[in-house]
Amino acid sequence: MKFKFWRNSGETSYPEEIKSYLKANKPGENKRKQFVVFDTESSSLKISTAELLSIGAVKIKDNSISMKETFHYFLQSNDAGSNRNVQIHEILKNGKDEKKEVEFALLKFLEYVGNAVLIAHHAKHDVGLINRYLSEIFPGIRLLNHVIDTAELAIENDKKRKPDIAIKSENYSLDALAEKHNIELIERHTALGDAFTTALLFLKIKS
Numbered sequence: 001m002k003f004k005f006w007r008n009s010g011e012t013s014y015p016e017e018i019k020s021y022l023k024a025n026k027p028g029e030n031k032r033k034q035f036v037v038f039d040t041e042s043s044s045l046k047i048s049t050a051e052l053l054s055i056g057a058v059k060i061k062d063n064s065i066s067m068k069e070t071f072h073y074f075l076q077s078n079d080a081g082s083n084r085n086v087q088i089h090e091i092l093k094n095g096k097d098e099k100k101e102v103e104f105a106l107l108k109f110l111e112y113v114g115n116a117v118l119i120a121h122h123a124k125h126d127v128g129l130i131n132r133y134l135s136e137i138f139p140g141i142r143l144l145n146h147v148i149d150t151a152e153l154a155i156e157n158d159k160k161r162k163p164d165i166a167i168k169s170e171n172y173s174l175d176a177l178a179e180k181h182n183i184e185l186i187e188r189h190t191a192l193g194d195a196f197t198t199a200l201l202f203l204k205i206k207s
Helices: 016-024 084-089 102-113 123-137 150-161 174-180 191-205
Strands: 035-042 052-061 064-075 117-120 147-149
Touching: 016 102, 035 102, 035 123, 035 191, 052 102, 052 123, 052 191, 064 102, 064 191, 102 123, 117 123, 117 191, 123 147, 123 150, 147 150, 150 174, 150 191, 174 191
Parallel strands: 035 117, 117 147
Antiparallel strands: 035 052, 052 064
């Protein structure tokens, strides 16, 4: 599945990181085929109210994961540690990892992804959460990158091989697909760990 998000037009003055991001993603701009696989951890699965707790990402270059160019920020949060979901993620308000301001992390994320194709597992949540925060902090700004959802990609591949296959959502979770493709889970339920696992999955199932 591929889809695209566009920003609203306007005369708002944006930070240089956003200006560079918008320029890199202008229609017709000469672009290299590069991929950024990312994941977010949040206080809930409800995009409209969830608090963004961390962002993790890796780059894929020449069909391999670039471990020298990882992205991982834990974010300052009013909610962290207040519910079971956060405990699962092991992101604690008073944890040892330095927390960054959300605005700072988002600008660094846009700088990191540039005009790359974004990849995420169940991308609707991750993209929606990033877009909500972007639009709240920088009115009119949303992700412009093409997006590939590895869950949808896995379903598409299965349907091509077996058109009458019964699609069961539980068979397309990150855990289920990792097991199916013999991918070892590393630091599961952390943004960087899940981004790395998703990157391995993408390399296994891409055409």
